[in-house]
Amino acid sequence: MEETTRTLRAGRRDRIVIAVLAGVIVLVVAAGFVTSSPAFCGSCHEMGPSHESWSQSAHTGVKCVTCHETPREWYGQPLRAVERTRLLARDTWRHLSGRLGEPNDPSAIGRTSPMPDEICLQCHTPDRRATSGFRILIDHPEHARRTGSCVACHVYTAHPDPDLGKPLSLMTKCYDCHGTAEYPEAPDACETCHPTDFDLRPPSHLEAPWMRDHGFTATADPALCAMCHEQESCDDCHGVEMPHPEGWLDGPVSHGAAVEEDDEVCFRCHTREPDSCAACHHEGYDPALGPWIEQHYDEARTVGVASCLDCHQPVFCATCHMAPAGVPEE
Numbered sequence: 001m002e003e004t005t006r007t008l009r010a011g012r013r014d015r016i017v018i019a020v021l022a023g024v025i026v027l028v029v030a031a032g033f034v035t036s037s038p039a040f041c042g043s044c045h046e047m048g049p050s051h052e053s054w055s056q057s058a059h060t061g062v063k064c065v066t067c068h069e070t071p072r073e074w075y076g077q078p079l080r081a082v083e084r085t086r087l088l089a090r091d092t093w094r095h096l097s098g099r100l101g102e103p104n105d106p107s108a109i110g111r112t113s114p115m116p117d118e119i120c121l122q123c124h125t126p127d128r129r130a131t132s133g134f135r136i137l138i139d140h141p142e143h144a145r146r147t148g149s150c151v152a153c154h155v156y157t158a159h160p161d162p163d164l165g166k167p168l169s170l171m172t173k174c175y176d177c178h179g180t181a182e183y184p185e186a187p188d189a190c191e192t193c194h195p196t197d198f199d200l201r202p203p204s205h206l207e208a209p210w211m212r213d214h215g216f217t218a219t220a221d222p223a224l225c226a227m228c229h230e231q232e233s234c235d236d237c238h239g240v241e242m243p244h245p246e247g248w249l250d251g252p253v254s255h256g257a258a259v260e261e262d263d264e265v266c267f268r269c270h271t272r273e274p275d276s277c278a279a280c281h282h283e284g285y286d287p288a289l290g291p292w293i294e295q296h297y298d299e300a301r302t303v304g305v306a307s308c309l310d311c312h313q314p315v316f317c318a319t320c321h322m323a324p325a326g327v328p329e330e
Contacts, residue, residue, distance in 0.1 A: 035084055036065045046095065053159040058168060067119050067158060114151040124150075132168075136193055152176070175227055190228075200228070215269060219243055239265035256311055281311065 041064045042051030054060065059067075065084075072080055126144035130136065147153060153169045160167075179188030190200055204210055204217075218225050218234070222243060225234070234242040240258050248255050258265055259277075270276035278285040278292035284299045285292055300308065305317075 035088070036063055038064050044091070044095075050159055053162070056162075057158050057160050059158040062123075062158070066122065067115055071118060071122055117150050120150040120154075134195065135198055137195060138193065146177075171227055172224060175223070188227075215243075238268060259311075281307075 038051065038054065041047050054064070069080060069083065127141040130138045130140040132138075143153060144150075153173050155170060155173060157168055174193065175188070177183040178186040178192070180186070194200060205214075239262070244255070245251075255266070266276070273291065274287035275285070275292045279287075282292055282296070282299060284302075285295065289295055308317075
């Protein structure tokens with residue numbers, strides 16, 4: 001009887017152990033399935049921008065964990081579970097402690113180092129054929145051999161910059177080598193990389209406000225323009241050095257000399273109405289009251305003419321105020 005009881009108890013214990021193990025396995029599998037979903041990553045609001053950019057990329061069919069976890073064989077799943085648990089705990093702690101925005105913290109949520117090649121090579125091979133031959137003439141295997149790194153050319157691949165679209169490579173990266181003294185064997189002539197029938201004008205240049213607004217782009221990133229344009233092309237079009245050199249406002253070679261020589265040069269970009277000069281030079285200027293010429297006498301009467309003489313010679317006033325005999329003053 002006792003033997004039978006012990007057998008029943010052992011059998012019950014074994015079933016409990018098996019049930020617990022089965023439950024643990026089911027939970028681990030379910031947790032692995034849930035936490036490997038991009039939707040799970042996007043559910044954290046700190047990851048929102050990264051998830052949104054990924055959803056607009058050429059890698060929308062690739063899960064976050066495919067690139068952001070160490071590649072392992074199937075039998076390495078326990079290590080993957082441990083790693084994922086550690087990262088989730090770390091990110092939860094960073095969220096609760098308010099350490100997500102630390103600028104020099106490379107492990108903060110949503111920030112990652114450049115992808116190592118082993119990540120890319122899970123799906124791609126260095127000798128793959130480039131797929132943009134209608135736009136770019138490129139020997140992909142040769143470039144892969146020379147650069148020695150996928151991210152040397154491919155940036156923002158899975159998380160494109162919304163201002164740059166979603167190209168798999170950016171032309172600015174080409175100029176890390178092409179056209180530089182360090183790599184003279186990499187020429188920068190257009191026909192080196194582009195087919196003869198390819199329209200070399202970027203889409204931004206075809207938009208109506210480009211001529212009006214391109215100065216903001218040129219100022220923010222001069223290297224972007226320098227890929228196609230020489231400095232002379234900017235200077236010849238504007239009539240002065242562009243972007244303006246250091247000290248242009250009040251240095252020894254200032255904008256005042258250009259105005260004295262030919263103020264029409266300024267108004268190729270700056271507007272006469274409202275008066276761009278008055279906006280900076282005249283504290284009391286009110287565009288609603290009309291041009292500065294109609295307001296300046298009140299300013300001169302109130303605060304004097306000392307500030308006027310910073311730019312104008314004393315005889316400048318006589319141009320208008322000392323009319324020839326017989327000609328009434330305006």
